[in-house]
Amino acid sequence: MHKEWIPLAEVPSRPYTEAVEMFRSHINPGLVALLEIGEYTAINPQSARGAVITSTEGKEILDFVSSYGALNFGHNHPRILQAMQEIQNRRQVDLSKELLSPYTAFLAHNLSLSLPGDLSKVYFCNSGTEAVEAALKLASRCFKGKRLTFLYADNALHGKTIGALSVTGSDRLREFFPTLPAQSMTFGKSDDLEQLLEKNITNGEQQVAAVILEPIQGEAGIIIPPDNYLREVRELCDRFGVLLILDEIQTGMGRTGSFLACEQEGIVPDIVAMAKSLGGGVATIGATVSTTKVFKTAYENPHDCLVQTSTFGGRATSCAAAMAALEVLQEENLFTNTKERGEQLLSGLINLQKKYPEWIKDVRGRGLMVGIEFNVDVINQAKYLPLKLPGLKSVLREHLPGMVAAALLKQHGILGTLMLNNRAVLRVYPPLIITEEQIDYFLNSLDNILSQGPKDLVKNRVNHAVGNSGLKFIGSWAVSFIKK
Ligand SMILES: Cc1ncc(COP(=O)(O)O)c(C=O)c1O
Structure with missing residues (x-):
């Protein structure tokens, strides 16, 4: 147990990994493990303005979660x-x-x-x-x-x-x-x-x-x-x-x-x-x-x-x-922007659904409250399951939108996440100040991920979880499926 007092003035200069460990030991170990699987904990958020979060390494992340709708005006308006x-x-x-x-x-x-x-x-x-x-x-x-x-x-x-x-x-x-x-x-x-x-x-x-x-x-x-x-x-x-x-x-x-x-x-x-x-x-x-x-x-x-x-x-x-x-x-005319960007987003997603029917079951929304429902059975096409863990397929099925979100973050710098009461749906909640170019970037990025096929998606996530606390998390999740 770390006994050293941490002065407020030192927070910006302490290693981020230390903060993640303290989050794990004092706040919510399960949540840290879940975020580790998606590699969210690799990003030390430094500053944010509008729809963009910048990490300490200068990486820019486009926020398509808006803190579940708490950031309609973007960050730090x-x-x-x-x-x-x-x-x-x-x-x-x-x-x-x-x-x-x-x-x-x-x-x-x-x-x-x-x-x-x-x-x-x-x-x-x-x-x-x-x-x-x-x-x-x-x-x-x-x-x-x-x-x-x-x-x-x-x-x-x-x-x-x-x-x-x-x-x-x-x-x-x-x-x-x-x-x-x-x-x-x-x-x-x-x-x-x-x-x-x-x-x-x-x-x-x-x-x-x-x-x-x-x-x-x-x-x-x-x-x-x-x-x-x-x-x-x-x-x-x-x-x-x-x-x-x-x-x-x-x-x-x-x-x-x-x-x-x-x-x-x-x-x-x-x-x-x-x-x-x-x-x-x-x-x-x-x-x-x-x-x-x-x-x-x-x-x-x-x-x-x-x-x-x-x-x-x-x-x-x-x-x-x-x-x-x-x-x-x-x-700032945000009602109009919401309607216009919402239409752009929804029609772009409908096109992706037509292009990838094996992946996308439905897209729906109003304004910028949009969700993509995945066809979780696409997991059956991912023949890469290196762990002979019973229940693993069910876990992967439940985490399909989470795996898409992780790929969006790692490969394209887009922050996405799932919904609390429906694990087949990826939340698409950009701030209402989002631009036409940012919506296009999201659509092209999603297109790129889906074009890679489910095998790569699963392989990347499972490989990342192996040798990481995420594996323990996947294991306990699988056990809960078996118990059910
Ligand atoms: C529709 C709805 N009601 C209530 C809540 C609870 O809000 P809070 O997390 O601020 O307590 C949420 C949170 O996500 C919500 O989406």
């Missing part, structure tokens, strides 16, 4: 960064719960002007999962605790704290944790929702407080519901007197070409949860915004003013960054 820095440079009050910050108040005002309908009562927090927690609490509170159950969609991801986890449709994430009462339904099927709402009427009383949905499911693998689905959900919620919470944490802030994705369906939820790019990629901020009716019903008594608060939620620096982010979204 100068105007957004400046908004935060000015507060610090002027030594303004950043944090005080008793002294109200004008930045918090004016952000709430501008946010409500940016949102559809009467979404105007704002609770600020620090992350997506907290925004969802607050939404679930708000909905329960509207029914004075008489309705404690929620409906959510299969494969949904709403966060990893207990409340948000309870409405997250992933057994792998939920296993061994206690959860709140909640029932899952099929995403995209309003009949399923209708049946559940009917089933939950006991002695004439509805038991469901709220339905929570992502307008387009992200981590489930970019699942776009059928036309009219959200409108039908809205109607059913109204008919059954149940609240509708939309999680726009990933889809919001322009990612799909409008401020919220639900605007394209012409519906307004009772409560919306936002986070990720709300902080413009530099601040950590989430928000739960509800209608006046919902807010008043839940917290009508002034004595309730301390029931839902957060120490860091709504600090001045974060709110200034979010105010700048809202301005940049409009003034």
